[in-house]
Amino acid sequence: MADVQTSVRTRTRRRLARAIAAVTAGAALIASVGLAIATAGAQTQDAEAAQAWNLVWSDEFNGSAGQLPSTANWQFDIGNSYPGGPANWGTGEIAYHTNNPANVSMDGSGNLKITALRDGSGAWTSARIETARADFKAPAGGTLRIEGRLQLPQVTGDAALGYWPAFWALGSPFRGNYWNWPGIGEFDVMENVNGQGTVHGVLHCGVAPGGPCNEFNGLGGTTQCGGSCHNGFHTYAFEWDDSGPSGQLRWYADGQLFHTVNESALPADTWAQMTDHAGYFILLNLAMGGAFPDGVAGHATPTAATQPGASLLVDYVRVYTAGGSGEPTGEPTTTPGGGGNRDAYAAIEATSFNGSSTGLPAAGGAIGPLGNGDWVRYDDVDFGSSSPLDFTARVASGAAGGVSGLVEVRIDSRTAAPIGTFAVANTGGWTSWRDVPGNVSAVTGVHDVYLTFTSGQPQDFVSVDQFHFRR
Structure with a gap:
């Protein structure tokens, strides 16, 4: 999988305001019943x-x-x-x-x-x-x-x-x-x-x-x-x-x-x-x-x-x-040190952390390679009133054979017991990204979220691009 863009461009225009009320379609059809002949103006270039x-x-x-x-x-x-x-x-x-x-x-x-x-x-x-x-x-x-x-x-x-x-x-x-x-x-x-x-x-x-x-x-x-x-x-x-x-x-x-x-x-x-x-x-x-x-x-x-x-x-x-940012999920939910709650169910860019272990490496739009003892913190993540079913992180690894580790999610303290985890080893290279899911235990409300990295080997084993929770 190709690497992501190495920089995030400043948006040149303001987004339209979000719709303030969901539109209810009743018993609406979910796919086309027929084909409209109306077509918007054609492009003049490819x-x-x-x-x-x-x-x-x-x-x-x-x-x-x-x-x-x-x-x-x-x-x-x-x-x-x-x-x-x-x-x-x-x-x-x-x-x-x-x-x-x-x-x-x-x-x-x-x-x-x-x-x-x-x-x-x-x-x-x-x-x-x-x-x-x-x-x-x-x-x-x-x-x-x-x-x-x-x-x-x-x-x-x-x-x-x-x-x-x-x-x-x-x-x-x-x-x-x-x-x-x-x-x-x-x-x-x-x-x-x-x-x-x-x-x-x-x-x-x-x-x-x-x-x-x-x-x-x-x-x-x-x-x-x-x-x-x-x-x-x-x-x-x-x-x-x-x-x-x-x-x-x-x-x-x-x-x-x-x-x-x-x-x-x-x-x-x-x-x-x-x-x-x-x-x-x-x-x-x-x-x-x-x-x-x-x-x-x-x-x-x-x-x-x-x-x-x-x-x-x-x-x-x-x-x-x-x-743009080179990512399919648009702008990070927050920026480092920024205010406002993050949406747990929207993508959280790995580089938007609010705190990290000393000397945390970052490359392009991702953080890593990371090894045993590394950690990152993302403040004010809002899980809402119902718990997520799991979480997914986009990761890559060029670790040597036999080298692997755990990506862990912890709440409010990097020494708290993990609420979710998954193991990762070599994915085919440090730019070969995969979306890996992991189960999580119940959590609601607003919390600081820590990603911690644990391995029985001293070598780096993972890079992280982004993560989000699912319900």
Whole structure:
């Protein structure tokens, strides 16, 4: 994984104020019902070519055949809905999502395979996964890029009716709420229905129905990938550019820009509500039936002619940033010695510590390498009224073989018993970053948080880029 930027640029413009009230969408659909023909003004230059990208997260799906995707990177959505959320995922789709390797697993050839199956009684199963991280966003004054290389299910005509593969992202406040769509934002990097040769890139925002994003359709663009998107693997990408005087969202297929939405095209509060939260999580799924394929077909799907067993293949998913702070999570929650509480559930940059062991090394946007006895303190971290489930730290290690250690979380004193810990050894080098989770015990309210580093060897064993808690 590439190293992060070595400096944080000063933001050149003020962010819009956060929306002061969440928008409730009722029983809102969570993915596109149809495709709006309205498209924002096209770019006159290829913005993608001008970027110098830093890889900040990826999954290459290089596991053995039948292996489930990494639970450190992904979580499985099981059933027909989120607990307490809209039925059928809010889209009308009919497949029951599982974590069965028959529905979702690596193929042994470097791909994730999501397969739609139908049993003898006619019931469909498939799969839907989403990243454990929910903090992907444009860095202050920079650009976020979400990219994947995918092959659509190889089925067409009547046999494809109801197939709905998608590669997309939802705003982090959706987790645990499930009724604040579309205000929190949805970026559909790629959607395809009914085996067609075209794919769609769509923005969902504002309120539903109607609103500035024409819900439930969204603001969308369409591409044929230079011929047919149904022919082999194609690379799809979405960029959120925050580097200019106003923001811009862009969609690409095989490097060709096909859809753009400018911040100026949306009300200020709409843009703020979908961009001024902790970030986004990424989803991959293969739905069957629902409002979008039904609407395109003109009737309910799937049908008796629909052929089960076709798969969405995913070669990789990668997240990059360019410019700005070089991080996908925007500005640090506080600066060293700064006032105000930090949000425990937003990314805390490792370099924003308020205190540390003597001579703590720092390199670029990270701290380290670190060894036994090192520690850092982050003041006034607010856990709220409910305890986190776990925490995740982005770490790298070039430690020699046999050298490892513990990253520990302590509350209010660096000599207190750890409330959470995980072990780390060589990750492939000091710039090979990984997101490693660790369980934590109950904690609420506002506390000073210490990261301490313990090892049975004297050698340095870890560098830390950022960390956050999850609930």
